[in-house]
Amino acid sequence: xxxxxxxxxxxxxxxxxxxxxxxxxxxxxxxxxxxxxxxxxxxxxxxxxxxxxxxxxxxxxxxxxxxxxxxxxxxxxxxxxxxxxxxxxxxxxxxxxxxxxxxxxxxxxxxxxxxxxxxxxxxxxxxxxxx
Numbered sequence: 001x002x003x004x005x006x007x008x009x010x011x012x013x014x015x016x017x018x019x020x021x022x023x024x025x026x027x028x029x030x031x032x033x034x035x036x037x038x039x040x041x042x043x044x045x046x047x048x049x050x051x052x053x054x055x056x057x058x059x060x061x062x063x064x065x066x067x068x069x070x071x072x073x074x075x076x077x078x079x080x081x082x083x084x085x086x087x088x089x090x091x092x093x094x095x096x097x098x099x100x101x102x103x104x105x106x107x108x109x110x111x112x113x114x115x116x117x118x119x120x121x122x123x124x125x126x127x128x129x130x131x
Contacts, residue, residue: 048077048094048111048124054131060099065111065124068092072113076120080107088113101130 046067055061068075068088075094077084086096094111101107107128115121 046111046123048109048126050109050126050128053126054129055101057104057130058099058102060097061101061128062095062097063109064093064095066091066093068094068111068123069113074113075123076112078108078110078112080109101128104130106130 046065048063048065051062051064052059063077070088070090070092073088074085075088077086077094077096077098079098079100082100084096084098086094088094098109107130108125109128110125111123112120113123
């Protein structure tokens with residue numbers, strides 16, 4: 001195989017992978033909002049604050065918040081469809097980093113905790129703009 005063909009083949013593979021990744025991110029970001037676990041009511045006493053907004057693509061974004069139920073020890077964050085469990089400290093605060101905002105756009109980030117009946121309850125949400 002000639003070097004030119006090798007370069008073309010690797011370029012084609014790279015392009016195809018980039019298209020697939022972009023399509024999966026767009027489909028996750030544009031999916032209809034859902035409530036994990038059947039959903040429940042929304043409370044507004046908790047906060048969720050990003051370290052930047054807007055943020056540069058590829059930046060590690062730090063999220064912090066307060067007002068969470070410390071007796072549950074954890075909260076679930078939904079980063080536009082990607083889920084992450086985070087610790088809830090004894091003072092009801094959370095803190096975590098997210099480094100996977102690589103494509104420009106707006107992303108909904110939601111924080112849930114378990115409510116009565118074992119259903120997840122939306123505690124706080126924020127939209128992060130990536131440039």
